Amino acid sequence: MSFATIRIAATLLVLLAAGTTSAQTAAPAAVTTVPGMPPVADPTNLYSETTAAKLSAAVAGDLPRVYVPHVQSNDVYVIDPATFTVIGKIKVGLNPQHVVPSWDLRTLWVANNAENTNKGSVIPIDPKTGKAGKAIPVDDPYNMYFSPDGKSAIIVAEALKRLDFRDPKTMALQYSIDVPKCAGINHADFSMDGRFAIFTCEFAGTVVKIDLVNRKVMGYTQVIQPGRPTKVVKGPDGRDEIICTTWKGMPQDIRSSPDGKLFYIADMMADGVHVVDFETFRQVGFIETGKGTHGLYPSRDGKKLYVANRGSNRIHGKPGGKGGVSVLDFATQKVTANWLIPGGGSPDMGNVSADGKWLWLSGRYDNVVYVFNTDSGDVKVIPVGKEPHGLTVWPQPGRYSLGHTGNLR
Numbered sequence: 001m002s003f004a005t006i007r008i009a010a011t012l013l014v015l016l017a018a019g020t021t022s023a024q025t026a027a028p029a030a031v032t033t034v035p036g037m038p039p040v041a042d043p044t045n046l047y048s049e050t051t052a053a054k055l056s057a058a059v060a061g062d063l064p065r066v067y068v069p070h071v072q073s074n075d076v077y078v079i080d081p082a083t084f085t086v087i088g089k090i091k092v093g094l095n096p097q098h099v100v101p102s103w104d105l106r107t108l109w110v111a112n113n114a115e116n117t118n119k120g121s122v123i124p125i126d127p128k129t130g131k132a133g134k135a136i137p138v139d140d141p142y143n144m145y146f147s148p149d150g151k152s153a154i155i156v157a158e159a160l161k162r163l164d165f166r167d168p169k170t171m172a173l174q175y176s177i178d179v180p181k182c183a184g185i186n187h188a189d190f191s192m193d194g195r196f197a198i199f200t201c202e203f204a205g206t207v208v209k210i211d212l213v214n215r216k217v218m219g220y221t222q223v224i225q226p227g228r229p230t231k232v233v234k235g236p237d238g239r240d241e242i243i244c245t246t247w248k249g250m251p252q253d254i255r256s257s258p259d260g261k262l263f264y265i266a267d268m269m270a271d272g273v274h275v276v277d278f279e280t281f282r283q284v285g286f287i288e289t290g291k292g293t294h295g296l297y298p299s300r301d302g303k304k305l306y307v308a309n310r311g312s313n314r315i316h317g318k319p320g321g322k323g324g325v326s327v328l329d330f331a332t333q334k335v336t337a338n339w340l341i342p343g344g345g346s347p348d349m350g351n352v353s354a355d356g357k358w359l360w361l362s363g364r365y366d367n368v369v370y371v372f373n374t375d376s377g378d379v380k381v382i383p384v385g386k387e388p389h390g391l392t393v394w395p396q397p398g399r400y401s402l403g404h405t406g407n408l409r
Contacts (some may be wrong), residue, residue, distance in 0.1 A: 036149030069096035079242030098390030145403030192260030217288030300356030318345035339377035362388035
């Protein structure tokens with residue numbers, strides 16, 4: 001073999017190696033989103049735009065406040081996060097459940113679901129002034145989300161087993177999607193491309209996948225605690241499905257993994273988090289956390305998931321339960337820390353501060369708000385009104401809000 005031939009062969013090997021390396025390090029493909037939805041900045045991390053430094057210009061001048069709705073006292077307490085003290089109270093409608101940031105970040109909506117009546121309403125709060133506007137009547141607003149394109153507010157009418165899509169400013173009804181097999185529909189998260197949502201069905205022990213583009217139910221799947229007896233049946237979507245024959249969970253909050261491939265589902269009866277594959281829509285794992293697993297909140301760097309364990313398997317639990325927070329590592333799916341509340345407690349819903357240093361959670365059965373230091377796990381306790389629920393911390397980083405207590409992207 002001539003020197004020239006050897007040199008050509010060596011050059012080809014180098015080029016092939018370079019091509020292989022290039023392919024291995026190639027950036028992930030861009031995500032094609034629904035029209036009107038902001039682009040996905042990082043396909044490997046849908047939380048990339050909610051880091052501490054990325055406050056939107058839309059929230060400039062907004063008051064730094066924590067808004068705490070109380071289911072029984074029908075008001076919202078306002079806390080100054082700098083001093084950890086209550087500085088005001090806002091009278092709202094019947095049974096306020098959540099304070100929800102709007103898609104455009106310009107309004108905080110109080111969802112008053114007025115249990116067992118037809119007096120449900122939503123009330124806007126201006127985050128620049130902290131003042132409430134006039135109530136708008138809507139049916140059974142237990143929770144509230146927004147379509148990823150910002151065209152609709154999604155009222156979660158839990159008792160009616162229905163999702164009402166409404167104008168995001170006037171709340172005029174656009175259309176509805178019935179979910180008759182989703183008893184206790186309450187919490188949701190969305191696919192990375194904005195085409196689908198997965199809602200939890202608290203009283204059915206299942207989750208439901210919704211096609212937002214074609215406005216229809218895609219299917220249901222049951223979440224199961226490991227070790228329970230199961231059998232294979234035909235599911236509501238026509239596919240074989242594994243179901244539990246003796247036990248029914250109570251799925252609560254739900255959040256996507258950073259890459260959008262998995263969904264984590266808190267279950268207050270299973271005392272842990274189910275892991276569901278988004279594409280197959282089947283359970284692929286379970287992570288034990290603590291008693292009464294309820295709320296889920298990603299850390300500001302998108303690497304951890306804070307899991308609120310409410311301390312009871314009952315809907316109406318007693319104060320002083322074995323409540324706390326588990327810190328879950330997204331990459332390993334392992335719990336890396338457990339922060340227990342001295343003397344017990346009932347951490348429920350809330351969010352992380354804009355700088356990522358504090359995790360704010362309502363104490364549902366203890367009539368307090370907990371503020372966890374995300375470095376040490378130490379906790380401050382702030383007395384509030386009767387049965388605090390879905391509090392929101394404002395402002396938060398991100399370009400737009402998908403709803404709940406601040407699911408921003």
